[in-house]
Amino acid sequence: MDPHAHQHHPQSQTHQQQEEQAAYYERVPPARRNAQIPLPVPVPNLIKKSRGRRVPTPGPSTGPTPNQNGEPRAFVCGVEGCGKGFVRGEHLKRHVRSIHTYEKPHTCPYEGCGKTFSRRDNLAQHSRVHLP
Numbered sequence: 789m790d791p792h793a794h795q796h797h798p799q800s801q802t803h804q805q806q807e808e809q810a811a812y813y814e815r816v817p818p819a820r821r822n823a824q825i826p827l828p829v830p831v832p833n834l835i836k837k838s839r840g841r842r843v844p845t846p847g848p849s850t851g852p853t854p855n856q857n858g859e860p861r862a863f864v865c866g867v868e869g870c871g872k873g874f875v876r877g878e879h880l881k882r883h884v885r886s887i888h889t890y891e892k893p894h895t896c897p898y899e900g901c902g903k904t905f906s907r908r909d910n911l912a913q914h915s916r917v918h919l920p
Contacts, residue, residue, distance in 0.1 A: 882907060 861873025863880040867888050874880040885891045885906040892904035894911040898918045905911040 861875055863874040863877050865872045865874075865880060865883060865888075867884070870888070872883060874883065890906075892906050894905040894908050896903045896905075896911060896914060896918075898915070901918070903914060905914065
């Protein structure tokens with residue numbers, strides 16, 4: 789098992805991180821809370837997955853990295869210890885949902901399905917499985 793996967797040290801969490809985690813667990817369906825599979829912990833991503841292998845991410849930076857033109861990125865993640873920057877606001881929103889909050893506000897409308905997605909385009913792609 790990867791020693792870096794899902795590292796969690798409750799004693800090192802800030803109060804804000806604890807509140808974010810509690811809010812996240814309130815949104816988790818009860819059936820999933822009781823599952824034997826560990827739930828993801830919404831804290832800053834210290835390890836990122838790159839094409840199937842784990843590679844360390846740089847430590848907290850002094851600011852967001854500039855874009856390809858050397859300009860600062862306009863949309864910066866406000867989660868403590870992250871600070872990743874993005875050129876587009878929707879990219880920041882996608883980052884926060886997938887890395888920090890695990891929000892999935894887009895629900896499949898087909899009766900009995902109930903799958904949820906963090907991005908509308910993923911829901912649209914999924915919806916095709918219900919077509920004849």
